[in-house]
Amino acid sequence: MHSSTDATVGVPLDGVPVRYSRDLFGHFVEHFHRQVYGGIYEPGSPLSDASGFRLDVVEAMRELRPSVVRWPGGCFVSSYHWLDGVGPDRRSHYDKAWRVSDPNTFGTAEFVAWCAAIGAAPYVCTNAGTGTAEEMSDWVEYCNLPEGGRWSDLRAQHGSPEPLAVPFWSIGNENYGAWEMGAKTPAEWAVLVREAAKMMRRVDESITLLTAARADLEWTLPLLEAAGPYVDMVSIHGYWDKLDQVDHPSDYRTAVGQSLGPQHDISRTVAILEAAGLGDRVTIAFDEWNLRGWHHPDGTSRRAIEARDRNDDNSTYTMADALFSASFLSSCLRAGDTVRMANIAPSVNTRGPLFVHPDGVVRRSTFHTLALFAGELGPLVLDATATSRTLDGTDVPVLDVLATVSEAGDEVQLVLVNRDPERTLECRVSLGGRLLEGDHPATLLTADGPDAYNDVDHPTSVVPRSVTTHFAEGGTALGPHSLTVVRVALPYAHPAGVVAVDAPAGSWTLSGGVWARRRTG
Template sequence: MTAVASVDVSLDAPPTTYAREVFGHFVEHFHRQVYGGIFSPGSPLSDEQGFRADVVEALRELAPPVVRWPGGCFVSSYHWLDGVGPDRRPHYDLAWRVTDPNTFGTAEFVAWCRAIGAEPYVCTNAGTGTAKEMSDWVEYCNLPAGSGRWADLRAEHGSPDPFDVRFWSIGNENYGDWEMGAKTPAEWASLVRESAKMIRHVDEDVSLLTAARADLGWTLPLLTAAGSNLDLISIHGYWDVLNLVEAPSDYLTAVGRSLGPQSDIERTRDILGAAGLAERVGIAFDEWNLRGWHHPDGDRPELIAARDLNDVNSTYTMADALFSASFLNACLRHGDVVKMANIAPTVNTRGPLYVHPTGLVRRTTFHVLAMYAHLLGGRVLASTALADGLTGADVPVIDHLATVDEAGTRLSLVLVNRDPTAAVACDVRLGGHVLDGAYDATVLDGPSADAYNDVDHPGTVVPRPVTVGVHAGRTSLPPHSLTVVHVDLPLAHGAGEVGLRPTDGAAWHATPRGWYRTPSSH
């Protein structure tokens, strides 16, 4: 072991309950995410609705709380009326410069979300669309039949009951010159103010988001104009930019960018504070991934075909897995303000699930998302870490997170070793007390830092149950690994409270069966 780290977890500070929407997802009409991904009518693997049944089953493993759709850049030239009802015509997608058949629209998206157990989150067209078009879409989805023209139209289309879509966003990346209908800060603030007002007049109970940036000049005018009508502001992040040239960064370069998400969160929190909205408006990191999507400029067939390079499975190694773990750790450590995050996308392109005509592959990032969905407690404990720097990258060699369940009896400690080749010695203290014993754990690693899963080798990187030994407070973390360790806790002062505060000179000792106190020596 070439590095030493330490993690201290406080059992005195009140834990923070986080929003499970941080484990959210995103699907866009880009390449094979929708058509040939989640939706393949006529495939022997699809159900009667055209949904790939194997994809539905796999995504249920991730317990997705929410899915954002239909974009992304796609939405800024998408008109929702083209994708409802029985008579649909294809439209030319200005963003991705291909024809969309419109066979997957609002009703199909809502039904698919229900099938995988997720809440639908609709992002509206604030590029070529209008505030009226946005609010009409909310009426179509949420108001009962008899309320108005669009609610009645939904009933005519075979859905008399409202879809009850709770999450809505005004626009997508409208600050960027690449977006159809890009706006200046002043234009954006005005449009969001009026759009939010109209949407609230249709359904005042929706959770309303809008496109923002971790940039004071863009976001402060927006919050000043429209903050009173917003619940969350949406920021995006891709840290390996590959849109024009498909040259994915190597392991050290990729994991060396793991501090970027936390920096964006902290800047955005400061902007919310400057607007006086830190206690009322939260952050949704509703597009995130290590790797940016590859889409060379132009509509020539060879340029469209180059998007296939996004689906080369060897790209998605332990670098992607550990970056994703670090991203989620940053969101959860800031769970008082980060209320949603959506990996972009869910399937194909850079997603955790690769879908092909005869099956699917769970990439390394799929297993990270599954571990976080199922192995963590619902509250985050205050914790700190000290670690050497990772040789060749400007980040600490480890990352960490500590959670506890609602009963206050089970602590789950997340430990990430970013070193590609060496184990790391890690000292662990809970409430000032060192651990000593053997603990149930789950580890995700692989035969090398560049290991990946593919069609012919789908199980190269999979989580494995282990017993982690801790001796006098020290354990060893395998190279390029994500480890979740479980420790049983006593109830300190009553049900639901977490604490470990000896005041009588007694010592606490941890074993696999729980904590025990030895008599005082006084």
């Protein structure tokens, strides 16, 4: 190894790639603080359309290419009754989860219409706290049954004779937690999910059905033993910087030091699925995730409610958030055969990638990470190995790497993250067994310092830019606190010969856009 090399990357081209789901680039919107009202939905604003949707938010969301959006919660849903949010005559209700009044002017029809506006599929999370299995199945009927039912007829009376065609449904949200309205024991939960799933499927067999779970054997194994035949995915959540009661966001090193947490949760959940004998059928949805948890101190006082404004302090969202998010998504894509959905929580305001204010939007650092992953990667994940030192004071490697390939096999995309806040990383990369050479186009996301952030007055402190990345004998320099997506055209000329997606006899190769076993001899 060259003396100046701090890290190595190896990307063989003779393995079987994993086709991941675009639903890993999913989103989540909850009725919490200014996510819906004053976020995506603001009737009367000069920036809104006739439906009340903020057009600048719609435009920004389209940049993120979301495949699916989860709604209405979150904790909110465990005391939410969907009938309050449909039809012309709506009344407000007191939201027992977040302890405020909700006007119910944004309900099922508005959510489905907003998803259509941003180009995403709707994903409805049902009330398994204070609700019932019948109420959940009635909501499926209202949305998806063509005709002939009490609730589908009501939908037609509300102006939608054709089904709303909601493809994704979840039974409950965090019902394992004492903080949730209608929390359940593992045994109670297993029975409720089984019965709710049966009823929902009797209304619409085509839905993709999820249920609240966790990376915990005692909770999830009984659930799978009872309801496994009826569900398609288990839903797990993760926030690694705990801020609900005390708002002291972790510094860069502490935050980035949590980067292996998602990978550990995925591995534990996979092991539980295999223990239940469902590893080949039931998959995982990480349908709430973010580095930082939402700040919502206990209490109903005005001070406690106003404290939620702290979530919208844009100085919180630095390169730490951008790089943690890159690590999270890479962990999901590397496990893309099992992790089939992930939903950033939330999309707008609170801890979301978009900050919405009366005059416009701010694209926070995480926005650009999400846009790069959703917009610049190929649909197939290649095996990749990396070695590097660890980030000081942690067990987290300084280097994170992901490799994807285009459908046609004519380009490899390398996602290289240098987590070190201060030092450049000298990295040596080999592709298909040969050291990478030459100049390759890339997109670089970094900033003047690890604590840089975007806000209303400085919206471009953290933005991606197009660069050329030079490799000599495989070596290149990755700047501190940086995310680089390098695009390598295949085949490319190498001093030792042409490097292309190819493989020895008897292994896998890509030919004509199709991965297949090469014939021996």
